[in-house]
Amino acid sequence: MTAVRWDQVAAGAELAPASYPVTRLSLVKYCGASGDFNVIHWNERIARSVGLPDVIAHGMFTMAQAGRFVTDWAGPGAVVEELGVRFSSPVVVPDDDAGAVITVSGQVEEKLDRNRIVLALTARSGDAKVLTRARAVVRLP
Amino acid sequence: MNREYVGRVYPPGKPYEVSRVKIAEFADAIGDPNPLYRDREAARRAGFADVVAPPTFPIVISMTASGRAVADPGLGLNYAMVVHGEQRFEYQRPIVAGDVLTAEVTITDIRDAGRNALMTTRTRIRDAGGELVCTAHSTLVERGGAAGAQAAGAP
Numbered sequence: 001m002t003a004v005r006w007d008q009v010a011a012g013a014e015l016a017p018a019s020y021p022v023t024r025l026s027l028v029k030y031c032g033a034s035g036d037f038n039v040i041h042w043n044e045r046i047a048r049s050v051g052l053p054d055v056i057a058h059g060m061f062t063m064a065q066a067g068r069f070v071t072d073w074a075g076p077g078a079v080v081e082e083l084g085v086r087f088s089s090p091v092v093v094p095d096d097d098a099g100a101v102i103t104v105s106g107q108v109e110e111k112l113d114r115n116r117i118v119l120a121l122t123a124r125s126g127d128a129k130v131l132t133r134a135r136a137v138v139r140l141p
Numbered sequence: 142m143n144r145e146y147v148g149r150v151y152p153p154g155k156p157y158e159v160s161r162v163k164i165a166e167f168a169d170a171i172g173d174p175n176p177l178y179r180d181r182e183a184a185r186r187a188g189f190a191d192v193v194a195p196p197t198f199p200i201v202i203s204m205t206a207s208g209r210a211v212a213d214p215g216l217g218l219n220y221a222m223v224v225h226g227e228q229r230f231e232y233q234r235p236i237v238a239g240d241v242l243t244a245e246v247t248i249t250d251i252r253d254a255g256r257n258a259l260m261t262t263r264t265r266i267r268d269a270g271g272e273l274v275c276t277a278h279s280t281l282v283e284r285g286g287a288a289g290a291q292a293a294g295a296p
Binding site: 039058 | 166169172173175177183187195197200205220221223225226227228229230234235284285
């Protein structure tokens with residue numbers, strides 16, 4: 001992992017986008033690890049019966065990819081002080097081997113005192129913007 | 142949903158002991174291979190006391206705690222209609238293996254937004270010494286849960 005230093009970061013800098021796959025197996029594992037067994041994340045019949053297009057990913061799975069994007073970029077010496085998102089559209093996960101892909105991108109929005117920065121994040125899956133108002137405050141070495 | 146539940150506080154339940162195994166399981170489930178979540182030496186080299194939890198790990202604790210509110214029959218929330226609206230974490234420090242944590246949940250708001258009903262909660266997660274570790278702010282959306290939405294034939 002790279003180590004980003006606060007004094008080398010410029011406001012406005014773009015972070016290289018990263019893509020993360022999500023399959024039905026990902027969701028089953030996330031159900032077990034998180035304890036969130038809401039049927040809409042694993043049961044297509046019930047998901048459709050409540051008006052969803054198909055099984056959808058946990059919002060927190062998508063947020064976790066945003067978190068990973070931040071920590072991968074910032075490196076092991078950084079500390080995340082705040083992470084917040086709005087789930088603007090569901091990540092629909094079809095019952096096939098490919099599943100869906102979540103693509104996260106980001107930009108250094110602002111440099112703060114105490115070696116902190118604000119990252120503005122976006123996440124897309126297919127044509128949909130799945131996270132909006134996504135922000136992280138990170139303290140860098 | 143029952144608006145009278147705004148302001149209700151669910152006091153901390155049984156303490157949650159953060160284990161290395163659980164952190165690794167969670168990191169596997171989100172597909173994140175970061176060594177800080179699995180390798181104690183790597184975590185120590187980075188200045189942490191033990192393996193670190195990923196940023197969204199506190200949801201495991203806050204959701205268990207807020208589950209008591211969600212499952213409270215008096216609240217009247219239909220969980221199959223629930224999707225996550227917003228989530229924000231403020232961290233005082235990273236969670237590490239060995240932490241013994243408790244969570245206190247407050248229902249901060251219940252309101253309608255279009256055809257949906259929104260419930261926001263604030264969960265304060267503290268360590269064994271009573272120090273604040275993380276505050277989690279959640280908004281859950283009950284689709285078609287607005288007063289009168291069912292009567293109008295939704296969803």
